[in-house]
Amino acid sequence: MLKFVVRRLVLFVVALALLSVVVFACLRILPGNVAAVMAGTNSTPERVAALSAQMGLDRSYPAQYAAWMSDMAHGNLGISMLTGRSTMAETWGRAQVTLPLIIFGLILSLIIGVPLGVVGATRRTGGLHSVLRYVSLAAGAVPALWGGLLLIMVFGQGVGLVGIFPAQGFPDNGWGSPGQAFSSLILPALSVGIISGAQMMRYTQSALDGVAESGYVTMAMAAGSTRARAIRTTGLRIVLPELISVTGLSFAQMVTGVLVIENLFSLPGLASMLVSDVGNRDLIKVQSELMLLAAFFLAVGLVTDIAHRIADPRLRAGASLEGGVQ
Amino acid sequence: MSLEISNVSVAASGAPILTSVSLTVGDHERVGLIGASGSGKSMLATSVMGLMPSNVTVRGSALLDGQELVGLSPHQFADIRGRSVGFVFQDPLASLNPVVPVGTQIAAPLKRHYSLGSAERRSRVEAMLEKVGLEPRLATAYPHELSGGQAQRAAIACALITSPRLIIADEPTTALDAMTQVQITHLLSSLVDDAGASLLFITHDFSVLARVAQRCYVLGAAPESARAGSSTAGSSNVGSSNVGSSNVGSSIVESGETHELLAHPRSAAGARLVEAARRLSFSAQNADQMPVPPRSHEGGQL
Numbered sequence A: 001m002l003k004f005v006v007r008r009l010v011l012f013v014v015a016l017a018l019l020s021v022v023v024f025a026c027l028r029i030l031p032g033n034v035a036a037v038m039a040g041t042n043s044t045p046e047r048v049a050a051l052s053a054q055m056g057l058d059r060s061y062p063a064q065y066a067a068w069m070s071d072m073a074h075g076n077l078g079i080s081m082l083t084g085r086s087t088m089a090e091t092w093g094r095a096q097v098t099l100p101l102i103i104f105g106l107i108l109s110l111i112i113g114v115p116l117g118v119v120g121a122t123r124r125t126g127g128l129h130s131v132l133r134y135v136s137l138a139a140g141a142v143p144a145l146w147g148g149l150l151l152i153m154v155f156g157q158g159v160g161l162v163g164i165f166p167a168q169g170f171p172d173n174g175w176g177s178p179g180q181a182f183s184s185l186i187l188p189a190l191s192v193g194i195i196s197g198a199q200m201m202r203y204t205q206s207a208l209d210g211v212a213e214s215g216y217v218t219m220a221m222a223a224g225s226t227r228a229r230a231i232r233t234t235g236l237r238i239v240l241p242e243l244i245s246v247t248g249l250s251f252a253q254m255v256t257g258v259l260v261i262e263n264l265f266s267l268p269g270l271a272s273m274l275v276s277d278v279g280n281r282d283l284i285k286v287q288s289e290l291m292l293l294a295a296f297f298l299a300v301g302l303v304t305d306i307a308h309r310i311a312d313p314r315l316r317a318g319a320s321l322e323g324g325v326q
Numbered sequence B: 001m002s003l004e005i006s007n008v009s010v011a012a013s014g015a016p017i018l019t020s021v022s023l024t025v026g027d028h029e030r031v032g033l034i035g036a037s038g039s040g041k042s043m044l045a046t047s048v049m050g051l052m053p054s055n056v057t058v059r060g061s062a063l064l065d066g067q068e069l070v071g072l073s074p075h076q077f078a079d080i081r082g083r084s085v086g087f088v089f090q091d092p093l094a095s096l097n098p099v100v101p102v103g104t105q106i107a108a109p110l111k112r113h114y115s116l117g118s119a120e121r122r123s124r125v126e127a128m129l130e131k132v133g134l135e136p137r138l139a140t141a142y143p144h145e146l147s148g149g150q151a152q153r154a155a156i157a158c159a160l161i162t163s164p165r166l167i168i169a170d171e172p173t174t175a176l177d178a179m180t181q182v183q184i185t186h187l188l189s190s191l192v193d194d195a196g197a198s199l200l201f202i203t204h205d206f207s208v209l210a211r212v213a214q215r216c217y218v219l220g221a222a223p224e225s226a227r228a229g230s231s232t233a234g235s236s237n238v239g240s241s242n243v244g245s246s247n248v249g250s251s252i253v254e255s256g257e258t259h260e261l262l263a264h265p266r267s268a269a270g271a272r273l274v275e276a277a278r279r280l281s282f283s284a285q286n287a288d289q290m291p292v293p294p295r296s297h298e299g300g301q302l
Helices: A002-028 A032-041 A046-057 A061-073 A087-122 A128-140 A144-155 A178-212 A215-222 A228-266 A270-279 A283-311 B039-046 B074-080 B102-113 B119-130 B136-140 B150-158 B178-196 B204-210 B224-233 B258-263 B268-285
Strands: B005-011 B015-025 B030-035 B056-062 B085-088 B166-170 B198-203 B213-221 B250-257
Touching: A002 A061, A002 A283, A002 B258, A032 A270, A061 A283, A087 A128, A087 A178, A087 A228, A087 B150, A087 B268, A128 A178, A144 A178, A144 A228, A178 A215, A178 A228, A215 A228, A215 B150, A228 A270, A228 B074, A270 B085, A283 B136, A283 B166, B005 B039, B015 B039, B015 B056, B015 B198, B015 B204, B015 B213, B030 B039, B030 B178, B039 B198, B039 B258, B056 B136, B056 B150, B074 B268, B085 B150, B102 B119, B102 B136, B102 B150, B119 B136, B136 B258, B150 B166, B150 B178, B166 B178, B166 B204, B178 B198, B178 B204, B198 B204, B204 B258, B204 B268, B213 B258, B213 B268, B250 B258, B250 B268
Parallel strands: B015 B250, B030 B198, B030 B213, B085 B166, B166 B198
Antiparallel strands: B005 B015, B005 B056, B213 B250
């Protein structure tokens, strides 16, 4: 197990290094150079040259890359051209909106998806099975933007039929007023959570359908369970590693999925920052942001893989017990 | 504990699998149920114990010590299974939960039916492991860490941990090699006798059955009389007249003492099964005298 974690960590670092080269290269092969793009189309050559020198873009590529990497290693992600503030501080501020939103959405997705998937798999005949299947199909097919709009129209304060939750913005002092901050994340988290929950439900149900009439479930029934109970306990435990992987994927998917939602609910999150930075051609900041995003994706993958391995003893490289009494 | 199955008919999605099957397992008796693959012998055991898939319907009567089983609710079945009746299945590695240690699985029926402390449960599991010939340390092993024979021993421990009065063994040796088959059948019979339980042993192999069961039933294509009876009685038999026996389902074609049945099988199905067992044991006895067939492609071209 330790060997696996070490190997996986090494892979994580290698992938991160490769990605940094890709991100660095992508921004360098833009038409013109980074300084020209940042300065804008109407700027004078002198202005471009001054910007180049200021940002160290007049050095060779390897020198630039090395400087960037060394800064990153020291936790210095550079300074925004537009606001003059440190990228790290800005990103951290924005992450306080986005990360809770994603985690909240993921929790909702699991709370909605897994129990309904289990119900769908245990009620193998009759109306409920079909109803749940159609509900999950329909809910999974709703675009996040449209689902969010519907939620605002029903629950949004000031506009909704039962206006009980704030539909726009985030408190200025952030989590300084936790109640307000939390309630402003409820509708956005529902928007991503319901759609992702519908997916989760379909995965859970189809994974459980695969084991519902297997020998494992029959064996659990032979020990004194009803089929429904055997599916809920033995079946769910057997498909757990699979569900962990799916959860990791949904987590990664949500990182990009919240982009639309943050804009719809006017949340000052990471996604909206990235979009406005690209629009503002704040490229050095974009470079660091992309790198952080990539690192986050890879970290989610790393944690998912390790959790998967813990949940499935067949994958654990352990001491073999061969040679027991035959 | 006795099991009396009388006139049980089983159908899957309306298609008959078993027609009017009757058999009895007496107290402390080891009884065999033999039939070719696909004859529905496993279906008989699973359906009278409520283990069948939802599309299967069961009619007739099955009395477990006088208690009617046909028509019980899923919860009533669950209360009987693992407490009064233990099961051993064909492939232990396809039935033991692959992600849970075997000790936990052996303890499952105890946990389900009796309120014991965890220390008491653990000591019973360890004692049971020793009884089936496994080291107690294997309680923490996962099924994939065991050999086929070890895994089937663990599965037998699961079936016997609550000292049920009836054991249903559904082809428990089919997935094992010949050497292990002998060990497992011996283990199963001796444990069943020690516990004073009854055994219904299901197999397609007379050579295995002869070691276990004093009395046996042969399952085969239903005879004409059963066909006529079921087509007048049942709605499930529509359109069976034109295709033949497979559309009527199987039924008991003969029964009796195992050694007598082996010597003089009266039914066609019984004769075929006996013949198959003889051929296998004959070829095993004469294996060293038989010419080895030449290899058709010398030089490893395949």
